[in-house]
Amino acid sequence: MRLFDDKDLKEGDELELINSDSGEVFSSALITEVAHKKLGDVEDVDLDGHEKWESKDEMLQSLKNYYGDRVNLDTIVKIVKFKLIN
DSSP: OEESOSSOOOTTOEEEEEOTTTOOEEEEEEEEEEEEEEGGGOOGGGGTTSOOOSSHHHHHHHHHHHHOTTOOTTOEEEEEEEEEOO
């Protein structure tokens, strides 16, 4: 799940998965599906393989910690599904 996607990720793109602590590439992936939704419309099924929250409020507060107060339930999120290729 991405908010304010500055990389314009789309189906068919290849990704390098990087350990944020070490900066080391640990795998590669191929984007298989991309969907857009309002944050308030995100369901548990959209979060398969992603952090789960107990409530929409908890999700909103968690995302505000990363993205700041510009996040609200009307914010459009990009849901990116991928398969590992390496």
